[in-house]
Amino acid sequence: MNNGIDAAIRYAEAENERFLEELKDFIRIPSISALSEHKGDVLAAARWLVDALTRAGVQGARLVETAGNPVVYGEWMGKPGAPTALIYGHYDVQPVDPLNLWQSPPFEPKVRDGKIYGRGTSDDKGQVFMHVKAVEAWLKTVGELPVNVKFCFEGEEEVGSGSLPGCLEANRDLFQADVLVISDTSMLAPGRPAICYGLRGMAALQVDVYGAKGDLHSGIYGGGVPNPIHALVEILASMHGPDGRVRVEGFYDRVRELTPEEREAIRELGFDEGALARDLGLPALVGEAGYNYVERTTARPTLEINGIYGGFQGEGTKTVIPAEAHAKITCRLVPDQEPGEIMDLIAAHVSRHAPAGVRVEVRRFDGGRPYVAPLDHPGIQAAIPAYEAVYGTGPVFTRLGGSIPIVEDFHRILGLTAVMMGFSLPTENNHAPNEHFDLENFKKGIQTLCVYWNELARRGLT
Amino acid sequence: MNNGIDAAIRYAEAENERFLEELKDFIRIPSISALSEHKGDVLAAARWLVDALTRAGVQGARLVETAGNPVVYGEWMGKPGAPTALIYGHYDVQPVDPLNLWQSPPFEPKVRDGKIYGRGTSDDKGQVFMHVKAVEAWLKTVGELPVNVKFCFEGEEEVGSGSLPGCLEANRDLFQADVLVISDTSMLAPGRPAICYGLRGMAALQVDVYGAKGDLHSGIYGGGVPNPIHALVEILASMHGPDGRVRVEGFYDRVRELTPEEREAIRELGFDEGALARDLGLPALVGEAGYNYVERTTARPTLEINGIYGGFQGEGTKTVIPAEAHAKITCRLVPDQEPGEIMDLIAAHVSRHAPAGVRVEVRRFDGGRPYVAPLDHPGIQAAIPAYEAVYGTGPVFTRLGGSIPIVEDFHRILGLTAVMMGFSLPTENNHAPNEHFDLENFKKGIQTLCVYWNELARRGLT
Incomplete structure (x- = not known):
């Protein structure tokens, strides 16, 4: 089946430089949700996203009011009968202190060594933007997507997503979908994609x-x-x-204790604790007795x-x-x-x-609340060939140490299973000085998402 | 014997308002020695003191260079054969954070309820300035002092007096004297003067x-x-x-453990621990088991x-x-x-x-180092009638919880015993927001010092 996927991918490749310049504009907005003096910047980032969705061909892009920062909504619903995916991300970012440790200012994005540096490049503006561009690639070439999509980008993720559950409850019809797709997690390592199925x-x-x-x-x-x-x-x-x-x-x-099977799967990842300690400049990794590093940071x-x-x-x-x-x-x-x-x-x-x-x-x-997704869900299974097509290898399935509290909210309120296809790397300094994002993954990730919509349409969700 | 003491005291009373206005100028200089950005202010405070001494009639007032902030020196040596007192104080002040807790800005002195508020009013600019004015009162009325005096005002007390010992060693002849007089300690309470004989x-x-x-x-x-x-x-x-x-x-x-006699003297002070706890807004005072509050804060x-x-x-x-x-x-x-x-x-x-x-x-x-002075020293004994004359009661003898590290340095390098006649109150917020100084003690303290020079001359130091 080739219903235009090649054209979408060629577009994404050809326009990658422009995409990067647009991303820099997004990064320049210091949308720090934890600091009240940046309230105006948070709103500016939301408005910037509405414009970006509209330019991509998404319909009815707009701000949805919440008790706090607005949610950016948009949709393309031109494929009746096909699955509908709700794409979640966040446009707010972490504070930047200690500022003196940044090699270039956090809100003046700079490309160095194939990486873009700046607050939010990896967590999560870069990945939010990739979803916008994957949809643009389909709409500007084929004129349609293989599935229906809705966007839900919030502005309070870094402060606990306090307003989102209420917003979902108040707008159940608007956000109703068949599957939730999120790109706010990490790959295992360069060239080793991962799908996260558990969050702390x-x-x-x-x-x-x-x-x-x-x-x-x-x-x-x-x-x-x-x-x-x-x-x-x-x-x-x-x-x-x-x-x-x-x-x-x-x-x-x-x-809930890890099962022997889970502990075996973690051992098979072959995680190199000594290498991580060296990377971090630490004499030793430490933590709860009786567990290894991956267990301590994902399942404990x-x-x-x-x-x-x-x-x-x-x-x-x-x-x-x-x-x-x-x-x-x-x-x-x-x-x-x-x-x-x-x-x-x-x-x-x-x-x-x-x-x-x-x-x-x-x-x-x-x-x-913590969350664990069923691995046999068709939305998760559809991601495997998408990664294989672009990265040449399927994803490993991991549990994440971090939290995306709303994953559990989406599950509880809308009954959605989350497919967490993250494209950042564990070493990209999320929440710390010198946050950055690998431009190879910026490019391949957009392509992977283009293919994913195709695979999801092909398999369906029933 | 009345060699002009009445005239000096009348002058001090009559000029008290002007003295206060001059003190405000001194307080306005933010001479915070702990913060390098105030280096210029520290120097400005030193120069202001040189001028103040010169205006008071002191001879040869000048800055003495040290490895750090300068020492302000001056002398009046017009009484050959009489004792020579070295007057020590410090013109540097503590940092002011948290600034938001000050009711009026720390370097904009304000009089409220008979107290002057501002950083350094109590510790130690107010008391340094009282010594300048007591000497002025003698010189502007009688034309001479009953004793010889030298001034040594340093600018690093709040950061450990690092440069003073070296300065004393390099200028032994300049600073040589028979007794050291310091006003940087507290009275026991309003109306209850105290002489401190021990420092931690x-x-x-x-x-x-x-x-x-x-x-x-x-x-x-x-x-x-x-x-x-x-x-x-x-x-x-x-x-x-x-x-x-x-x-x-x-x-x-x-x-060195407290002697039974010392513990008995402390009990006789009748310190009200409950009242202090209430004053400080505390449910209870706490500290080392087996000792009371005064022991914990002065001798432990x-x-x-x-x-x-x-x-x-x-x-x-x-x-x-x-x-x-x-x-x-x-x-x-x-x-x-x-x-x-x-x-x-x-x-x-x-x-x-x-x-x-x-x-x-x-x-x-x-x-x-800690320090304890001999209570029978004639320089200490001479202070008793001076307090009695002005306050109507003699001083109690106390040990202080705080440190004036240079007291031990003066003793070691110049062999001097310290007479610590302090006029601040324990409740005046030294080192904290809303530092202040009681104007009653500002007035009485200058008079007490005027009388003290007379008593010291009368008794001699042999």
């Missing part, structure tokens, strides 16, 4: 410790009043044991302190006992842990370990 | 923990790589036990974490494992602890408690 969930919190009503001189008061930093480090240190296990009481109670739950602050941070010394100290925590969850329950357990642990003299608060941010 | 020493350090060579996504890498914040809180939490004692091995080995050594930072500190959540995390520590030391030895013990403790996978460094800042 998340529970995010902040611990705030308060002492005296103001900062105090540590010479005058030192040794006689509670120091919130002392209390905070005591509370936080109590959360892990020397065996690398989380010591929050009840934390592991609902964890974690508790990570993402930030800590209190008192003096300048040059030299300041002899102060600060009035407060804070820490930010995110847990990664695995089936069948529940984010709300985990937050309860942590709050109880914090209360239990708070020393005398301080007041402690636990603030809860949004959480997301 | 200090050892200041920074702990730096390094993990991977860059920040990592905590979803992708979480649970599989070392997190420098986890390592830091583990190291720091190991430094105190649940009994409030410092757990750094060997920390208490050289500590401490280890306080003054600052901690690593990872994300913004609004909301950032799913990052930072590449590094840091903490700032100061210890207060008592006789016979040695700063260098304490730093060695802490560095060894940090190494011993550093978990696998991270690299840890301990950076040493300056330290200062």
Whole structure:
């Protein structure tokens, strides 16, 4: 069957340079959802996407209002009877600090060594944009797609996707589809595509410790009043044991253990832990006793302190006992842990370990449930020949350490199974300075998506 | 004997408003020694003091170069055969963060409720300035002082006085005197003057923990790589036990225990711990088991974490494992602890408690030895009638929780005993937002110093 796929692919190849220039415009918009001063930029990125979809030939591209940042919607529904895919991605990006570690400014995209550098290039603007261009390739050559598509690009993924579930519930008909396609995950390595079938969930919190009503001189008061930093480090240190296990009481109670088959499949990946340690400049990888690195980072739950602050941070010394100290925590969850329950357990642990003299608060941010997809789903199976056609090899099936909380929301609210075809690489510094995206995968990924729509039409979803 | 003391005191009373306006000019100079961007302001404050001394009638006021910020020197040596007092103070101030907690800007002095607010009003510009004005009162009325005086005002006290010892050693003749007079300590309470005869020493350090060579996504890498914040809180939490004692091995080995007489004198002060806790907004005071608040904060050594930072500190959540995390520590030391030895013990403790996978460094800042003065020294005894004359009550003798590291340096290099006549109050927010100084003590303190020079001349120092 060749219903125009060659023409679509030739178009994608021929126009790749233009696509890259357009992507740079998208990257230049500093749509950091975590920082309220970038509210206008987040909106600008959404509007930019509406224009990009319209230019690609998508119909009715527009902003759908939510309780927070808008969702970008668009559709091409010209193939009655064919499957309808809902394409999800996010146009918001992570903060950029520490800024001084970026080799080129995060919002001035630069190509170096076959990679494009800039915040959002890999997570997730680059991959969102690839979907727009794969659809454009079909529509500008064949004039139609082999399937129906809808787009749902949100602007709050990096802050927990708080508004999306409500938006999906309020617009069930609009977003209704047969399968969900997401490109926000990683390949295993260069040339080794992967389909993610499992995601860890998340529970995010902040611990705030308060002492005296103001900062105090540590010479005058030192040794006689509670120091919130002392209390905070005591509370936080109590959360892990020397065996690398989380010591929050009840934390592991609902964890589904890996099956012997899953552990065997992970061993067969042949992951090189020594090479990763060297790449990261680490003397050793560490983690929960009894599990290897891949298990620890994909199928085991974690508790990570993402930030800590209190008192003096300048040059030299300041002899102060600060009035407060804070820490930010995110847990990664695995089936069948529940984010709300985990937050309860942590709050109880914090209360239990708070020393005398301080007041402690636990603030809860949004959480997301873990997710595992059935591997025999036809939407997942259709991706195998698409990868084989472009990369010359089929995908491996992996579970991801990170979270895309909305995957579980889409499943719960719209009953959709997610096909996670990610084109970034694990080494592309998502969430860190010098985020980048490989231009080889930018090109091949668009082509893979072109073929995927064809395969999905050919196989159907029944 | 009345050799003009009444005229000097009347002058000080009559000119008090003008003195206050001049002090405000001094406070307006943001001479923060800890921050290199204020280098020029530190120098401006030194030059302002040279002018102030010259206007007061002091001879040869000038800057003495040091390895760092200059020392302000001046002298009035017109009384051969009379004792010579060296007056020490510092013109540098603490940083001002967190700035948002100041009710009025730290370098825009404001009078409210009989207090002057601003950084340095209490520690130590206000008290430095009182010495200048007490000398002015004698010189502008009587035309001479009853004793000889030399001034030594340094600009690095808040960063450990690193350059002063070298300056004293290089200029022994210039600074040679019979007694050292310092006003950088506190009264016991309003209306209750105090002479400090003991100071805690200090050892200041920074702990730096390094993990991977860059920040990592905590979803992708979480649970599989070392997190420098986890390592830091583990190291720091190991430094105190649940009994409030410092757990750094060997920390208490050289500590001179309080005598039963000293403990009895402290009990007689009748310190109200409940009232202090209420004032500070604390549910309870806490500290080393077996000691009361005054003992803990003046005669027992401490280890306080003054600052901690690593990872994300913004609004909301950032799913990052930072590449590094840091903490700032100061210890207060008592006789016979040695700063260098304490730093060695802490560095060894940090190494011993550093978990696998991270690299840890301990950076040493300056330290200062503890000091205790003999209470029967005639320079100390001469202060008793001076306080009685102005405050209507003699001073209590106290040990101070804070450090003035140079007191021990003056003793070692020049053989001087320190008479610490401080006029600030323990509640004046030194080193914290809303630092202020009571104007009643600003006025009475100048008068007390006027009388003190008379009493010192009358008694002599032999």
